[in-house]
Amino acid sequence: MVIGINIILAVSLNLVSGFTGQLSLGHATFMGIGAYTATLFALKLHVPFLVALIIGAATAAFFGFIIGVPTLRLKGDYLAIATLGFGEIMRNILLNLKITGGPMGLRGIPKITNIYIVAAAVILVIFSLNRIMNSRVGKSFIAIREDELAAEAMGINTTNFKILAFAIGAFYAGIAGGLFAFLFRYINPNNFGFMKSIEILCMVVLGGMGNTSGAVLGATILTILPEFLRSVSPVISQYRMVFYGILLVVMMIVRPQGLLSDTSFDFLKSSVFGKIKVKKIAEKGGQ
Amino acid sequence: MTLLEGKDLTMVFGGLAALDSVDININKGEILSLIGPNGAGKTTLFNLLTGVYSPTRGSICFKQREIKNLKPYDITKMGIARTFQNIRLFGEMSVLDNVIIGQHCRTNTGVFGAIFRGPATRKEEKKVRDRAMDILNFVGLAGEAGEKAKNLPYGKQRRLEMARALATDPDLILLDEPAAGMNPQETNELINLIDKINDMGKTVLLIEHDMKLVMGISQRIMVLDYGKKIADGPPEKVRNDEKVIKAYLGDRAGKEVRAC
Numbered sequence: 001m002v003i004g005i006n007i008i009l010a011v012s013l014n015l016v017s018g019f020t021g022q023l024s025l026g027h028a029t030f031m032g033i034g035a036y037t038a039t040l041f042a043l044k045l046h047v048p049f050l051v052a053l054i055i056g057a058a059t060a061a062f063f064g065f066i067i068g069v070p071t072l073r074l075k076g077d078y079l080a081i082a083t084l085g086f087g088e089i090m091r092n093i094l095l096n097l098k099i100t101g102g103p104m105g106l107r108g109i110p111k112i113t114n115i116y117i118v119a120a121a122v123i124l125v126i127f128s129l130n131r132i133m134n135s136r137v138g139k140s141f142i143a144i145r146e147d148e149l150a151a152e153a154m155g156i157n158t159t160n161f162k163i164l165a166f167a168i169g170a171f172y173a174g175i176a177g178g179l180f181a182f183l184f185r186y187i188n189p190n191n192f193g194f195m196k197s198i199e200i201l202c203m204v205v206l207g208g209m210g211n212t213s214g215a216v217l218g219a220t221i222l223t224i225l226p227e228f229l230r231s232v233s234p235v236i237s238q239y240r241m242v243f244y245g246i247l248l249v250v251m252m253i254v255r256p257q258g259l260l261s262d263t264s265f266d267f268l269k270s271s272v273f274g275k276i277k278v279k280k281i282a283e284k285g286g287q
Numbered sequence: 288m289t290l291l292e293g294k295d296l297t298m299v300f301g302g303l304a305a306l307d308s309v310d311i312n313i314n315k316g317e318i319l320s321l322i323g324p325n326g327a328g329k330t331t332l333f334n335l336l337t338g339v340y341s342p343t344r345g346s347i348c349f350k351q352r353e354i355k356n357l358k359p360y361d362i363t364k365m366g367i368a369r370t371f372q373n374i375r376l377f378g379e380m381s382v383l384d385n386v387i388i389g390q391h392c393r394t395n396t397g398v399f400g401a402i403f404r405g406p407a408t409r410k411e412e413k414k415v416r417d418r419a420m421d422i423l424n425f426v427g428l429a430g431e432a433g434e435k436a437k438n439l440p441y442g443k444q445r446r447l448e449m450a451r452a453l454a455t456d457p458d459l460i461l462l463d464e465p466a467a468g469m470n471p472q473e474t475n476e477l478i479n480l481i482d483k484i485n486d487m488g489k490t491v492l493l494i495e496h497d498m499k500l501v502m503g504i505s506q507r508i509m510v511l512d513y514g515k516k517i518a519d520g521p522p523e524k525v526r527n528d529e530k531v532i533k534a535y536l537g538d539r540a541g542k543e544v545r546a547c
Contacts, residue, residue: 128402135401135408136387136394136415139380143388146377153337153371155363155392155455168398210379
């Protein structure tokens with residue numbers, strides 16, 4: 001189930017950083033906003049789980065929009081640092097608000113998240129994401145990554161589309177946050193700190209930037225690996241985070257483009273069927 | 288009829304005036320060439336007309352509307368498209384997708400339309416694909432539609448840039464050195480293509496160093512030197528203009544002095 005949640009986080013960050021090319025170091029923050037909002041709505045207002053989940057995600061998307069407006073005018077490293085700053089601000093707000101329970105966090109959340117709900121969420125997220133990426137909107141995201149100036153010359157309002165990517169990514173992350181809260185039944189601000197953001201980024205980079213299948217694979221591997229190493233032997237268990245680190249270092253040296261960069265399931269589908277489709281259209285056009 | 292009118296256009300970078308009160312008139316349906324030595328301000332003028340920069344001074348009227356403070360994407364929507372001197376394609380995307388992106392400002396599928404893919408979205412997608420293929424046929428790239436843009440040879444990349452600009456359905460198309468790095472045969476094909484684009488009723492503004500191309504297809508030539516306009520007129524007149532010859536070949540007297 002944790003794998004599923006991490007998959008949602010990885011594919012949503014991949015939308016922002018991989019497809020649209022905007023490096024964000026504060027993705028876990030949106031997860032946190034989703035988790036806290038959903039939890040508070042469920043605990044204080046007794047809103048049903050699904051509704052709370054959606055409200056949490058929508059709130060995260062709203063914050064994505066609010067944060068996106070000023071920061072997405074920045075580029076590359078500057079944007080990364082700005083999102084980092086935003087993450088710290090949110091963490092501190094959560095630590096100091098009364099309603100969020102401060103550093104104690106929120107406890108007593110009912111356990112509702114189960115494997116079916118997670119599976120359904122993962123499928124819905126990936127399905128809708130694929131639809132978006134194959135549409136005019138998704139193509140605009142990729143165009144912005146490829147060349148912002150040219151994208152603007154093609155009539156794409158780059159700032160708006162970057163904000164849109166940010167908000168959609170935040171929405172999905174908010175869903176992941178809600179699922180997380182109702183799975184572990186306890187949340188505190190440190191669940192959604194800088195380290196979590198980096199962990200999500202590692203999944204995306206390991207799997208291959210700009211590739212949904214890659215993000216899924218990256219999330220799966222980086223979720224299972226520490227647990228797997230823990231179970232092998234006590235010695236390895238002790239050093240499992242070292243292995244984790246070594247894996248990342250080796251990966252970046254041997255295959256910096258990520259596990260799946262060009263060769264993925266998406267790619268198979270779009271290349272084989274896509275080419276046939278294009279050929280057909282070409283023949284039709286040629287006649 | 289005037290399609291675009293720029294008056295007193297001045298662009299200052301730091302202390303340097305890249306353009307110094309240049310007037311430019313583009314008539315509907317013509318092919319106007321912009322020439323001048325390197326650093327004369329040609330590309331700066333392009334960037335002003337397409338909204339990449341906002342001019343320090345002056346005004347730009349396109350279809351009777353002031354556009355100097357509009358963003359590039361708004362200007363594209365109004366009907367000005369451009370290509371870039373250093374090719375700027377979306378390299379990782381297919382040739383077809385590059386042209387589809389060009390139609391961005393003429394379509395309006397949003398996020399929800401994309402997720403639910405209703406009939407309107409499907410219809411728009413089909414229309415966009417068909418039109419993209421038509422344009423690729425027009426520039427002769429239909430066979431490469433599924434190829435990644437970055438894998439095309441240089442000459443074809445240039446043509447794809449033009450296809451992408453055409454896809455925005457412009458009234459005025461700005462070509463920034465389209466023949467740069469092309470061999471004579473490719474240049475000839477390019478001349479044909481520009482003529483064909485002009486025949487479609489599109490107005491063309493061209494920056495070019497290849498004099499054969501410039502003299503061959505331009506109805507009018509405008510010459511810039513050090514940010515100032517030094518000549519404007521039909522090719523025969525500009526070719527023999529004293530100032531133009533001086534700007535390109537240097538001052539005869541000066542050369543003789545140096546030779547001694």
